[in-house]
Amino acid sequence: MLQTILTGILCGALLGFVMQRGRFCLTGGFRDMYIAKNNRIFYALLIAICIQSVGVFGLIQIGAITYHAGSFAWFGTILGGYVFGIGIVMAGGCATGTWYRAGEGLIGSWIALAAYMLASAVMRxxxxxxxNGYIKSLSTEHNSISETFGLSPWLLISLLVLATGILVAKELKKPKLKMATLPPRKTGLDHLLFEKRWHPFATAVLIGLIALLAWPLSAATGRVFGLGITSPSANILQFLVIGDDKYLNWGVFLVLGIFLGAFIAAKGSREFRIRAADAGTSVxxxxxxILMGFGASIAGGxxxxxxxxMTAMITWQGWIGLSFIILGVWTASWFLYVRPKRRAALQASAVS
Structure with missing residues (x-):
């Protein structure tokens, strides 16, 4: 049990620290793809996926771990991913983003996190x-894309790495925007860790390595999987209500570690402060x-x-789920951001 606690918290703390300092917000990144036509965070996600994919399939190749993707519950993945995408825009952050922003002191994230844990626990x-049985029954035999087409996963991984490399190279060639910065207050390691602005691609490399590290650390405790947020979040509430130790697995300490790591990063960078939310934001x-917990539960992640x-594992669940999460984000962004701005612009032009 001690190994489970220590390795789970360590991996989670690393992830929370890196995501907080790198301001790695997938909700904002997916929203910017639609509103600002800025794909930088999406490309950063691809970098993290590639690093994890190469590493995990390398571990499988040498027999360090075994993994089978199982069947593909297509209906749950599509519906759940879309609902989850809508939910993360309303909540102001995805599952991991909500955990690390709660560590920064945002009361709105605490509210979203409580609702997310509640809905996830209810769904289980x-x-x-x-x-749940009906949702899972709407499935196809193969979840693995390579198994579906009878191809080597390494071929698909190579294509993914190549495509990602091309996109990242094009992004890096774009002219850099000059931003006004204050003189550094810290020096050396303190400046690098707690003050310097982290590039999203460098942040993505670290996230990819942490995601890879999660596999052997988790497998050593009997949980053969990588990073996971929804089930562990539900397990925390189930443990608090029922008191059964069976809910305290590696994933639980992972998400608690995310909160701890984000808190340390926020305190060190002077970004921690208790920020209350107004009534509208709270609701x-x-x-x-609630939508996050429901959507992630039926989508399987x-x-x-x-x-x-699951994208790194080259599965239909991962790539189709990711696509519908993004579609859900875009839908909610239109209703919450684009439509109000257009309406305000029309009203302003009518008055003038």
Whole structure:
């Protein structure tokens, strides 16, 4: 049990620290793809996926771990991914983003996190067995894309790495925007860790390595999987309510570590402060958390479980789930950001 606690918290703390300091927000990144036509965070996600994919399949190749993707519950992945995408815009952050922003002191993220944990736990209760069973029955035999087409996963990984390299190279060639910066207050390692602005691609490399590290650390405790947020979040609430130690697995300490690492990063960079949310934001955060918990549960993963891990495993669940998460983000962004701006612009032009 000690190994489970220590390695889980360590991996989570590293992830929370890196995501907080790198401001690695997938919700904002997916939203910017639509509103600002800025794909930088999406390309950064691809970098993290590639690093994890090469590493995990290398571990499988040498027999260090074994993994089978199973069947593909297509209906749950599509519906759940889309609902989850809408929810993370309402909540102001995805599952991991909500955990690390809660570590920064955002009350709205605490509200969203509580609702997310509640909905995830409810979806795993016995009362939902019939519904969950029906969702899982709507599936195809192969979840692995390579198995579907009878190809080597290394061929698909090579194509992914090549495509990512081309996109990243084009992005790096774009002219850099000059931003006004204050003189550094810190020097040396303190400046690098707690003050210097981190490039999203450098952040993505670190996230990819942490995602890879999660596999052997988790497997050593009997949990053969990488990063995961939804089930562990539900397990925390189930443990608090029921008190059964079976819910305290490696994933639980992973998500607690994310909170701890983000708190350390926020304190060190002077970005931690308790920020209250108004009534409207609180209600929207709670509703977004409910949609997040429901969507991630039927989709089999969140923006990390599906969008980072299952994509790296070259599965339909990962790539289709990620696509519908992005589509959900775009839909919610239109209603919450684009449409109000257009309406305000029309009203302003009518008055003038």
């Amino acid at each position: 209760s016995h009362r939902m067995d019939g519904f 929207r955060s709670f509703g977004g958390g 969140c923006s990390i479980g599906n969008g980072l891990v």
